[in-house]
Amino acid sequence: MKYAYYPGCSQETTSEEYNQSALAVCQELGIELVELPDWSCCGASSGHATDYRLSHALAGRNLAIAEREGLDTAVVCPACFLRLRDTRHEVKNAASLRERLSELIGLPYEAKHDVRHLLDIIVNTVGIERVAEKVTRPLTGLRVVAYYGCYLVRPPELTGFDDPENPQTMDRLLKVLGADVVDWRGKVDCCGGGLSLTRRDMAQELVAGIRRAADEVGAEAIVTACGLCHANLESRQAREKLIPVFYFTELIGLAFGLDARPWLKKHLISPLTLLEKHGLLG
Amino acid sequence: MKCVSLPGSELEPAFAGQVTEQSGVDINRCYQCLTCTLSCPSVFAMDHYPHQLVRLLQLGAKKEVLQSATIWVCASCETCVTRCPNEIDIPRLMDTLRQMAIREGVSGKEKTAPVYHRVFLKSVRQRGKPYELGMLIELKLRTRDFFSDLSMGLKMLLKGKLSLLPGRIKGYREISNIFRRSVEGQD
Numbered sequence: 001m002k003y004a005y006y007p008g009c010s011q012e013t014t015s016e017e018y019n020q021s022a023l024a025v026c027q028e029l030g031i032e033l034v035e036l037p038d039w040s041c042c043g044a045s046s047g048h049a050t051d052y053r054l055s056h057a058l059a060g061r062n063l064a065i066a067e068r069e070g071l072d073t074a075v076v077c078p079a080c081f082l083r084l085r086d087t088r089h090e091v092k093n094a095a096s097l098r099e100r101l102s103e104l105i106g107l108p109y110e111a112k113h114d115v116r117h118l119l120d121i122i123v124n125t126v127g128i129e130r131v132a133e134k135v136t137r138p139l140t141g142l143r144v145v146a147y148y149g150c151y152l153v154r155p156p157e158l159t160g161f162d163d164p165e166n167p168q169t170m171d172r173l174l175k176v177l178g179a180d181v182v183d184w185r186g187k188v189d190c191c192g193g194g195l196s197l198t199r200r201d202m203a204q205e206l207v208a209g210i211r212r213a214a215d216e217v218g219a220e221a222i223v224t225a226c227g228l229c230h231a232n233l234e235s236r237q238a239r240e241k242l243i244p245v246f247y248f249t250e251l252i253g254l255a256f257g258l259d260a261r262p263w264l265k266k267h268l269i270s271p272l273t274l275l276e277k278h279g280l281l282g
Numbered sequence: 283m284k285c286v287s288l289p290g291s292e293l294e295p296a297f298a299g300q301v302t303e304q305s306g307v308d309i310n311r312c313y314q315c316l317t318c319t320l321s322c323p324s325v326f327a328m329d330h331y332p333h334q335l336v337r338l339l340q341l342g343a344k345k346e347v348l349q350s351a352t353i354w355v356c357a358s359c360e361t362c363v364t365r366c367p368n369e370i371d372i373p374r375l376m377d378t379l380r381q382m383a384i385r386e387g388v389s390g391k392e393k394t395a396p397v398y399h400r401v402f403l404k405s406v407r408q409r410g411k412p413y414e415l416g417m418l419i420e421l422k423l424r425t426r427d428f429f430s431d432l433s434m435g436l437k438m439l440l441k442g443k444l445s446l447l448p449g450r451i452k453g454y455r456e457i458s459n460i461f462r463r464s465v466e467g468q469d
């Protein structure tokens with residue numbers, strides 16, 4: 001099982017622990033990730049807010065490199081995931097864009113290979129049974145909510161692997177890790193991560209709403225698959241009684257018995273006390 | 283809900299056609315059911331709610347729309363289009379309107395977001411990836427907002443979450459070529 005790996009820019013900076021835990025877990029699961037040679041920024045929200053040709057070209061350069069390597073792409077950042085899927089979809093459905101895109105990026109691209117989120121690969125290709133076999137330290141007692149946010153599931157025509165209103169992929173995964181996964185109403189709410197730098201007040205308001213929803217069901221932590229959500233949920237929570245936010249890959253690593261401390265030390269809200277309480281750090 | 287009253291002189295019927303053409307979204311299919319607005323996480327910060335924005339577009343209220351806070355406080359969360367019974371792609375409309383506002387240099391009610399996008403893309407253009415620390419400093423200088431988030435920024439620096447030095451991809455020239463060809467339309 002081999003994929004071109006597109007880490008995305010924030011996996012080198014603000015969400016380094018996501019990258020590190022993702023790589024470690026893939027190794028355990030026999031998923032071979034080959035970092036996409038000389039990958040570049042997908043354009044992010046600034047690209048599509050400014051110019052569609054530009055945003056398709058910035059995403060398309062990476063897609064074309066993966067195609068040259070002859071591999072499907074694995075992505076961890078849901079925002080990058082959606083950008084790459086969007087451009088691939090446009091090229092597939094509009095032959096005119098295909099030619100123009102190749103001119104803009106100076107590379108051929110025919111949308112032959114797929115782009116997938118790592119959560120989808122782990123649950124639907126590797127399979128939940130295989131994950132279950134590798135669990136040596138079940139996350140017993142850890143009461144968490146699975147937070148999907150926006151771009152893992154919306155718009156469903158582009159993201160495609162789970163239900164946009166009541167997704168289950170991450171819930172199923174966390175359950176086989178032994179965690180106490182509770183259903184809640186906040187799983188697909190927007191945290192305002194994209195507004196975190198331009199309208200901090202809005203991000204705080206939206207994070208507060210997600211926290212309220214998590215509190216209602218007594219969650220001790222929130223689990224995410226997005227670096228932007230992670231940074232936003234950690235930094236925009238109101239000061240009193242903060243709750244930790246985990247990447248799903250960190251919890252897989254923890255349940256597999258890997259040393260999670262180097263990842264967890266990077267968090268702005270330390271989860272160490274919580275994990276010690278459940279005897280999960282030994 | 284705010285009532286918008288617009289003098290007929292402010293309406294440009296051709297604008298509706300331009301937006302439809304550039305976005306590919308058929309705004310005439312909207313029947314004002316409010317599903318989008320009731321689903322939208324950003325309404326509390328909007329001057330025009332999503333369904334109102336679509337109505338304003340149908341009427342050709344160009345100035346009102348391009349200067350609105352709505353187009354910049356929309357979180358691009360894709361909830362409205364996922365739930366709209368008529369497949370009105372509002373986030374795509376938002377993008378189209380942002381692009382128009384940027385191209386035409388419209389100064390609207392929200393100042394920071396357009397500056398942020400410019401600073402971000404400038405960084406990507408030079409290096410192929412954003413240089414986050416440099417970008418944050420430039421954003422602060424340009425918006426004259428020096429003190430918010432300082433402690434968070436420091437915390438991130440200490441955790442090694444923001445690199446001090448800018449990186450650059452090998453093919454950075456390819457990226458500046460992409461910018462030249464796409465945004466500036468040069469070969």
Ligand code: SF4
Pocket residue numbers: 311312313314315316317318319332333336365366367368369370
């Ligand atoms: S949900 Fe769709 S049809 Fe209903 S008001 Fe919004 S855009 Fe119009």
Ligand code: SF4
Pocket residue numbers: 318321322323324325332355356357358359360361362363372373376
């Ligand atoms: S995409 Fe924008 S307008 Fe639509 S629901 Fe999300 S924030 Fe509201």
